[in-house]
């Protein structure tokens with residue numbers, strides 16, 4: 001399957017992105033030129049269409065006829081695409097269905113039956129198609145996905161991401177231990193062979209990983225034998241591929257890991273001792289880490305996916321994000337569908353804000369995250385977590401055009417009913433962004449691009 005290419009584009013208007021963890025940059029009256037490879041080749045402030053055509057096009061060797069122009073109208077703005085650093089595509093039909101369960105019973109009651117049923121390719125196609133379309137419609141331009149243990153079904157997820165144009169990491173879920181008979185890898189050997197089969201498939205459909213990359217995915221320590229984890233650690237060394245797993249999400253899970261791996265100093269050490277804790281490792285949840293584990297994760301430069309909606313929904317706990325940030329650990333946001341109920345990173349950002357206030361109410365007032373901080377985690381932070389910080393997460397020459405156009409309801413115009421946010425016209429830009437973060441949804445996501453290609457447009 002050939003990667004879809006984009007034409008040349010000129011984007012005009014207001015662009016907002018993160019400068020740093022606590023600062024957003026507002027670029028008004030700005031022009032951004034994106035070439036046919038989806039790369040930003042010019043960014044000029046104080047520039048309208050005429051000026052862009054007269055000054056930028058000649059520098060780029062462009063002529064008017066071959067450029068698509070898209071202008072953010074008054075009150076609209078371009079924002080970097082969101083990065084979901086942890087999502088189970090195979091659990092998407094269960095989003096919102098979790099009752100009063102907690103992690104270990106939730107896995108058995110809801111999750112394993114759904115995932116195992118996706119060995120049916122027609123069902124997997126239906127589920128993955130909806131998941132990709134839905135997350136794109138919420139502005140998720142990159143997702144780090146868990147699929148299932150099934151190779152054909154996992155490969156299908158990779159095919160669909162490539163054809164819909166979503167940037168993705170695709171994990172065939174490895175689990176040869178403590179899992180039901182109807183849903184487990186037969187052995188460490190077959191799990192490793194199946195993982196290699198998905199790696200080979202992705203190498204065939206996207207040889208340069210322009211859009212889709214395999215990710216080694218030991219489900220979590222309790223689901224894996226030591227043999228399998230050693231094998232995956234060796235495979236990581238051999239291939240240099242990223243790794244994703246879960247860590248320290250729930251207290252019963254932590255006790256289980258302790259009982260299953262008594263010879264290892266901690267949950268984080270289990271991964272480390274198997275060669276799975278490195279700079280390309282994404283650790284989801286990290287709710288109950290000890291100081292020692294935080295130190296180890298920092299030392300190994302592993303990344304953390306904060307999944308606040310999931311941690312509240314299945315009552316896992318409150319992750320101490322401020323402490324992790326202060327340690328210098330790189331953090332992004334994850335929806336963790338369907339432990340998390342929502343496929344929206346904007347919802348994850350909102351929940352990160354609220355959970356940080358719960359941590360404050362537990363006694364650490366410094367823990368509160370700001371709007372700027374959660375938007376950083378949604379974009380630049382996520383890009384660091386998936387190792388693409390030089391390519392995506394902001395608007396700079398040389399980066400790729402992964403972006404969303406946001407429109408809010410302008411009370412004084414004919415766009416008053418554009419979604420759930422009412423803008424009266426007297427709000428400052430930071431206030432406008434705060435209103436979007438707290439009340440916005442996919443109705444405000446007017447268009448979405450990945451690598452320069454238009455991958456979603458809201459039908460008005």
Ligand SMILES: Nc1nc2[nH]cnc2c(=O)[nH]1
Pocket residue numbers: 088103107111219220246249310336339
């Ligand atoms: N949230 C979450 N935690 C897990 N731990 C092991 N598997 C899972 C999963 O599917 N979701």
Ligand SMILES: [Zn+2]
Pocket residue numbers: 086088246284336339
């Ligand atoms: Zn998860």
